[in-house]
Amino acid sequence: MKGARKRNLIYADPLPITFSPIENRFAVTVLGIFGISPFRVLNPRCEGTFDPATRSVWITNRRDSVILWKCGFFGKGNLSRSEPSWLARQSRIGTATGRLTSEEVTAKRRAERKQFKLDRARAIAAAAAEAEAAFAEGRIIPAEETRPSIPSAATWKPSEFTRNIAVPSSERCQEAGDLGAELSDDMEHLQLTLAEAFFLAWALDCLTIYHPKRPEPMTLDEIWTAFQTAHLPLHLGSSLSQTHVLRPDNPFLINYVFLHHYRSLGWVVKSGVKFCVDYLLYKRGPVFHHAEFAMVLIPVYEDPDDAESSPFTISNVEPFTWQWLSTINRVNSQVQKTLVLCYVTIPALSRLSVAELSSPSCFERYVIREIIIRRFVPARMRD
Template structure:
């Protein structure tokens, strides 16, 4: 008699250990931490009167502003890992995303000492094993077919060659042959490797200007240093410098161009701030021909669910006609282009979102407000989801 709905022992799912490590390492969604070490009884009593002993722990990281690359460089490893692990800010300049150059070099050195294989060597080993499995399976199938042909010639019986069975290896039963003779290190070469100088971490975390300003203005956890004086920049200096970084390079003996409402930094920061404030992890989306990618928790947990294309919209069309800023996607886009972008992101299971950022009219607001982040209140955001129509799947 079987018990339906009884207690069943659940076996641990594959990759559970790695997921638990990621949940522990990337537990904080932002660099700031809310800490409350008071007893639960005290918290409940204070909660009745609307009080709390929660403390906000704000780290203070440093980064250098680089106007040529339009980025902020964080050179201290502790600051880089803190910003990456608490919100996935920035990108390692020598890595694909997380700054792991030093860890990879240490693994390479240990691999040369014969301790273990690097990730690249593991990948090549798996590829070689897959090739050998295909060769062994093809040889086994050919042997069974030759045996069936020999039976037909000798006895006249027709035997259908089996494509599965104990004679035919499968992915579950096949095992690579053990390697008896492998490369070994001599005592002299091992001592030479062990006596190498310690590696110096030459990688830095590269923050976009939108990420850097969000960390500096909203979270107050990043001090941005001037590239020439090494002195911390004020919020006003940061705000103006980031806008000037997107303007045409200044010509000698000519005044610096005035700030405009359609500055590319302002347009994209409005979209970045909008989604970051809603709890999304925002990363660059140039790989999929979009401006941003939205992650629910972060790149190490799941793939991005949404792809964002920022579309500037002028409140006053006269401003667009007289503007000297060549904003991307400000003109009416081609439907072939939109279909291409939508198809690319549909193939990778991402929903395309057109984010329209409305630029305030110059006739309504004075340009003096651009010297302060308070001008962001004049911008608005609208969103349109674009889904690809597939007739074979959407008939019901």
């Protein structure tokens, strides 16, 4: 309960924009007469740099990274699995706390796996040599005698050296302490997807994005064009005009429509590539509980002719097979996630004007529909 209460305090704000009550009672009374909320908006004003090569926005400031992660779980640490905690993990490497970092755990597991393969290979080679000797002597070795000599993944135990490979010695503790003193700068940055960055910059107005080659911040029109241009194939980036770049089937627009829809409904949207899907939906965030829904984003063209003229390679546009659907459904049912097929209808290019495609006003033309897929298990669903 104590840990849960601490998480509730640390990750209490669902978005970077927070509201603070006005302490002046007279001002509260006057605002209440005119029907104005007695709260003032607190905007963190974070900053990031657009990186076209990785199609992301980098948050290098430690303060901004902490705010965007703790208030909505935006982005991902480029040196971490999720939360940007590289510096904290590096400071624990080599310390005698008894708690291993993820890097040390990985090194230990790899050493144990390598040792298991070597021990098993030696046991198989010894059993084969003994079988050849018994065959030459005309003896018969019972299977019960050879089976225990070959270790399996369930019966094999790591040696003392392998078990302690990630436990630091006194010399390694001293070296890690010296290294920690040198690592005063955080080498990790928070990496936002283009959809997350545009949501923070346009919908919440709490993120300022800078161009990588210019010191001044990018305008909303520049961000709108740059994020869509980043999804163009490299051989077409310089040959297409702005009219051809701004299309309703741009992958940036499709992914942003999905993220904005569910973020506005209170869900935390994270990548689902680990479970063979496009996105995962969390009720509160990854530090509280596992994701409940696994989302597959399926774009659907309102006008099929737009698909033939599209310069983009969009996934899940082609009809899927039942084998593909059964595979994804089985993977997510094993981890207790509900598979949802999210169909995003792309408006026809013929009924969109250039002015609509040049601004976020085109988002109201998209339509989202969801279909839940459940795996039928006869033994569990009789009741």
